[in-house]
Amino acid sequence: MNIVITDQDMKKINYYLNKMVSSSMAHSVLLIDRSGQLIAHHGNTPEFDILSLSALTAANFGATAEIARILGEEEFTLLFHKGRNENVYFSAVGEHVILVTLFDDSTSLGLIRLQINKVIDELSTILLSIFEKGRVKSTDPLRPS
Amino acid sequence: MPFINFSKDEIQCKIVYYGAGFCGKTTNLQYIYSQTMEDIKGKMVSIDTKGDRTLFFDFLSLSLGKIRGFDIRVQLYTVPGQVHYDATRKLVLKGVDGVVFVADSLKVQRKKNIESLINLAKNLAEKGISIRSIPLVIQYNKRDLDGTDSEILALDILEKDLNSMLKVPSFSGSALKGSGVFETLREISKLVVKEVSRKIMLLDKQLR
Numbered sequence: 001m002n003i004v005i006t007d008q009d010m011k012k013i014n015y016y017l018n019k020m021v022s023s024s025m026a027h028s029v030l031l032i033d034r035s036g037q038l039i040a041h042h043g044n045t046p047e048f049d050i051l052s053l054s055a056l057t058a059a060n061f062g063a064t065a066e067i068a069r070i071l072g073e074e075e076f077t078l079l080f081h082k083g084r085n086e087n088v089y090f091s092a093v094g095e096h097v098i099l100v101t102l103f104d105d106s107t108s109l110g111l112i113r114l115q116i117n118k119v120i121d122e123l124s125t126i127l128l129s130i131f132e133k134g135r136v137k138s139t140d141p142l143r144p145s
Numbered sequence: 146m147p148f149i150n151f152s153k154d155e156i157q158c159k160i161v162y163y164g165a166g167f168c169g170k171t172t173n174l175q176y177i178y179s180q181t182m183e184d185i186k187g188k189m190v191s192i193d194t195k196g197d198r199t200l201f202f203d204f205l206s207l208s209l210g211k212i213r214g215f216d217i218r219v220q221l222y223t224v225p226g227q228v229h230y231d232a233t234r235k236l237v238l239k240g241v242d243g244v245v246f247v248a249d250s251l252k253v254q255r256k257k258n259i260e261s262l263i264n265l266a267k268n269l270a271e272k273g274i275s276i277r278s279i280p281l282v283i284q285y286n287k288r289d290l291d292g293t294d295s296e297i298l299a300l301d302i303l304e305k306d307l308n309s310m311l312k313v314p315s316f317s318g319s320a321l322k323g324s325g326v327f328e329t330l331r332e333i334s335k336l337v338v339k340e341v342s343r344k345i346m347l348l349d350k351q352l353r
Contacts, residue, residue: 002344003148010152035240036204036220037148037157052190055204055220059192062236063201134146 003033003134010040012126016119017042024115025107030100031093031123034058039127045102053100061090061098080109091116094124096131146240147341149348155216156345158337159240163265164247165257166198166226169286172320173247174203174221177330180323181207199225202237209334212342219334226261235268243280243337244269245329247320248307250287252296255306262307280336281313284329289319 028043036058079090089101148157162170178189187206209217224234266276318325
């Protein structure tokens with residue numbers, strides 16, 4: 001399976017990420033796949049190491065999913081870390097992707113959650129079609145999995 | 146599972162260093178980190194316990210230049226080697242494109258190397274990947290101990306134990322001193338990029 005993101009896919013994704021950032025006043029959002037690869041990033045986070053953040057987020061989410069499984073839950077679909085200045089909100093977008101929202105005290109957790117709920121279905125549909133394409137292609141006899 | 150981003154002309158691949166506890170996976174990454182130029186590497190992230198054991202993983206991102214106009218970025222990960230961290234190893238293997246199996250040359254670790262390789266095959270199989278088809282390179286680490294008081298296995302014994310069926314490229318090395326580290330990285334990168342490159346060519350044909 002290989003994941004191919006076309007220009008058109010990226011435009012659609014960026015449209016919703018932009019909408020999310022401007023409506024929630026979060027300073028940035030990342031869309032990452034559950035293996036830790038960064039898919040898209042929108043907003044202003046020049047000082048952060050985005051690639052390490054993606055790898056750690058995926059691991060964090062994976063570890064939490066295992067905790068959920070041990071507790072008899074299917075999954076925890078959202079996670080929230082509160083810091084003194086920075087806060088991080090993680091939400092599952094379908095089966096394969098995690099939306100990471102970084103925000104400070106200029107906005108509120110309630111607004112962030114509200115705005116995420118508004119874009120998550122659309123993002124989920126776009127991403128599902130990207131991942132489904134990858135799955136179809138991997139059955140091509142010319143390409144090993 | 147490489148990420149091919151046509152919007153940014155970028156390809157991201159994931160390479161995992163696998164092997165038994167204390168075989169030198171983290172040391173490989175540390176050496177790579179210490180010897181690469183600032184502009185091609187990211188920060189190295191390690192989640193370890195106080196006793197030098199990797200608790201979750203180490204992570205290092207490297208830029209390998211361009212193929213067919215695409216920027217190639219590889220993410221290097223290590224797994225915790227200890228038997229009881231199998232759930233973590235499975236998590237790190239998610240979306241893997243290539244594996245470096247680091248074998249410990251110490252004679253006392255002979256059984257642990259074999260067990261770890263079997264564990265790799267099992268964990269890959271659970272993800273629908275055959276150990277025979279994924280890009281794989283073996284590194285026989287700690288060869289610098291040859292001639293010291295520590296008893297180490299001869300290379301042909303290690304080859305027979307670990308590579309007689311797989312027949313993948315193998316390198317002797319010392320992650321601590323640096324020998325064989327970049328040879329191993331170069332080979333696994335070559336195999337992964339070759340595979341990705343083939344996929345791009347197929348995609349190009351499909352898209353035209």
